[in-house]
Amino acid sequence: xxxxxxxxxxxxxxxxxxxxxxxxxxxxxxxxxxxxxxxxxxxxxxxxxxxxxxxxxxxxxxxxxxxxxxxxxxxxxxxxxxxxxxxxxxxxxxxxxxxxxxxxxxxxxxxxxxxxxxxxxxxxxxxxxxxxxxxxxxxxxxxxxxxxxxxxxxxxxxxxxxxxxxxxxxxxxxxxxxxxxxxxxxxxxxxxxxxxxxxxxxxxxxxxxxxxxxxxxxxxxxxxxx
Numbered sequence: 001x002x003x004x005x006x007x008x009x010x011x012x013x014x015x016x017x018x019x020x021x022x023x024x025x026x027x028x029x030x031x032x033x034x035x036x037x038x039x040x041x042x043x044x045x046x047x048x049x050x051x052x053x054x055x056x057x058x059x060x061x062x063x064x065x066x067x068x069x070x071x072x073x074x075x076x077x078x079x080x081x082x083x084x085x086x087x088x089x090x091x092x093x094x095x096x097x098x099x100x101x102x103x104x105x106x107x108x109x110x111x112x113x114x115x116x117x118x119x120x121x122x123x124x125x126x127x128x129x130x131x132x133x134x135x136x137x138x139x140x141x142x143x144x145x146x147x148x149x150x151x152x153x154x155x156x157x158x159x160x161x162x163x164x165x166x167x168x169x170x171x172x173x174x175x176x177x178x179x180x181x182x183x184x185x186x187x188x189x190x191x192x193x194x195x196x197x198x199x200x201x202x203x204x205x206x207x208x209x210x211x212x213x214x215x216x217x218x219x220x221x222x223x224x225x226x
Contacts (some may be wrong), residue, residue: 008052010089012095012111017052019115020122020203022056022096024049026107026150027126031093031100035082038126045125045205099147107153118203120157121194125208132215135186139215140189141191142181143171151178158182162194188216 008015011022021038024045025031027108029038030053036053041124046058059081092098097106112119123143131140151170158165166183173179182190193213198204 019118021110023122042210138184139187144179146177159225
């Protein structure tokens with residue numbers, strides 16, 4: 001896919017596309033008995049993920065889900081699922097320490113150390129939340145997951161990023177999961193870094209990038225564009 005690097009020949013190799021793909025899987029996907037699934041509410045992102053994985057089709061359905069920080073609120077949204085069948089499941093679980101069939105994961109993602117931007121972008125789009133805080137005029141960026149260990153891994157990745165990305169402590173959500181947020185003042189620089197070069201590679205969900213950019217523009221008193 002990337003003009004500069006071409007298409008990865010092996011989904012377990014170190015490559016910008018594979019880093020983004022597995023970030024999305026870890027963020028909002030799972031490894032079953034004989035399949036890897038990744039979910040997104042962005043159709044363009046779904047088709048790009050399918051192209052990376054060599055999946056022949058994308059499944060679409062309507063999903064109802066609770067808000068991470070207020071489970072009394074329910075929203076309906078389109079959900080697209082990309083699935084890859086075969087031995088990739090067991091190979092990925094062994095190579096990256098990903099959770100499988102409800103078992104805890106170790107998240108050994110060092111393979112993608114040279115592509116941490118794409119990995120973090122996939123993680124943000126998979127399990128991250130973005131919001132404009134009206135009261136303070138700032139942008140909130142946080143990560144939410146059922147597995148505390150995953151959030152600890154994301155914090156370590158942010159700590160080694162080439163931009164300052166201070167985070168708050170991991171806390172429990174009302175639904176029994178976990179979350180942490182970035183310091184609001186750091187969000188504009190972190191967001192700009194995360195999506196730098198994404199237009200050329202296509203490794204991003206347009207709706208998520210647009211929301212982040214518009215939120216930052218709103219916080220800075222600018223008129224955001226699509």
